[in-house]
Amino acid sequence: YSEKNNISYTKENNIALISKLNPVIQGTRTKEDEFEFNKDAGMYVCKAGHLAFKLRRQGKKNVAKNRRETYYFDIEKCKVCPFKEGCYREGAKSRTYSITIKSTEHKEQEEFQNTEGFKEKAKSRYKIEAKNSELKHRHGDDTASAAGLLGMEVQGATAIFAVNLKRILKLINEKQ
Structure with missing residues (x-):
């Protein structure tokens, strides 16, 4: 990066x-x-x-x-x-x-890396990386399954939708 x-x-x-x-x-x-x-x-x-x-x-x-x-x-x-x-x-x-x-x-x-602002934001970066890893490895977002930018957008949106749906279901189950 x-x-x-x-x-x-x-x-x-x-x-x-x-x-x-x-x-x-x-x-x-x-x-x-x-x-x-x-x-x-x-x-x-x-x-x-x-x-x-x-x-x-x-x-x-x-x-x-x-x-x-x-x-x-x-x-x-x-x-x-x-x-x-x-x-x-x-x-x-x-x-x-x-x-x-x-x-x-x-x-x-x-x-910039030695500033306090960077250090604060870097603390929460691992959460984003974990979510990206989940999208790539568990939901097929590592390689494109369709050609073209539109196909990639649809694939990305579908993967994000699936991850969000899983999170919603998990939160509902925790509430009960």
């Missing part, structure tokens, strides 16, 4: 997107304690103190996917490193560490 195109669309149409960013996009780094960024060198350093020797940026600016930075470490140093257990895989040809560069859309969504 929180890919760049969806965020851009909701921003253009003045819609509040109540969808948490994927942890990969949020920048939740794996092995955060094992790699530190050295500002002077502009490279990451492993916990043994070995500096990455090469940086490669992957992806293009202003496209749907975020760019990635991959840092390359000297494999010969990794082979004799005292911390190689769990870091270096025997026989590996390279050792890299990658991070995702957040787009401005994702940065803005992350700021």
Whole structure:
């Protein structure tokens, strides 16, 4: 839900997107304690103190996917490193560490995600998701059974009608 195109669309149409960013996009780094960024060198350093020797940026600016930075470490140093257990895989040809560069859309969504308004609305989102899941899995709303927009509208309306009817019957039975 929180890919760049969806965020851009909701921003253009003045819609509040109540969808948490994927942890990969949020920048939740794996092995955060094992790699530190050295500002002077502009490279990451492993916990043994070995500096990455090469940086490669992957992806293009202003496209749907975020760019990635991959840092390359000297494999010969990794082979004799005292911390190689769990870091270096025997026989590996390279050792890299990658991070995702957040787009401005994702940065803005992350700021919105940290507001109280977002947190309040996100608390009730699970109810909507549960109802959507029920429509998809129990009432055939996962795939279209008829061609065309009208057919899909009829199928969606029928599924919603069935779910509402079930809810009404359940409430009537609870009252008795």
